[in-house]
Amino acid sequence: MTYDDTTILLFRNTMRITDGHLEDFREAIARAVAFAQEHGPQLMVQTFVDEERMLAHSFQLYRDSDAVRTHWRLADPYIQEVMKHCEVERFEVFGEPDADVAAGVRSALGEGEAVTFHPRLAGFVRFAPGGE
Template sequence: MSAQSTHDDTFLLFRNTMRITDGHLEGFREAISRAVEFARQHGPQLMVQTFVDEERMLAHSFQLYRDSDAVRTHWKIADPYIQDVMAHCRVERFEVFGEPDADVVAGVRAGLGEQCPVTFSPRIAGFVRLAAVD
């Protein structure tokens, strides 16, 4: 197995499904836009995409990290932005794809407490092909 293949094994994809609070759609949009712009400029994520289903008042955020260290860096620098977003929604479901280290598993569980289901799905196979796009 090549070094690149071994490194690809550390990628983590988070999917966060959020229920937007009634009357907070515009506030949520503004807060998420600020948070994503902060992540684009300063965060360790390789990719962040957020989608809104206005009819059901759900938002889906996908974040791709190189490894568990990148997740820890995100947590250290982004807390004010996370809190701003959470003022407008609650986490309904949180899914982790890949195998974070024990510290990140504990952090995810502690951060979400009992508020929603959390699932962890180990990687079987795959690859990432990201071009530098602005």
């Protein structure tokens, strides 16, 4: 399988967990990640919680913009469930998505300072796509 890591996209989503929603947030994230592991196109998903600050950080690695679109199509109910318990504080896209995905991110999150795009400079991937 050929693999072009110049199309790779890394999303970092920083979410502010709503007061009193920590356990519901944890459960919604666990369901969403389990679904993504079973059905999603992501190469990697990791979510971390800072209980003291009531922040969560989610990292998702995609092969390309097509994989992001697939994720959106499949996971929307899970995303909506998570968003009942938090709000996006900051969303960062590392890599260069196509115009459609960039517009989708901006549309979902608004044009404000909460969304930033960082073009790729250099890098590599050591683990095999699709592997566990």
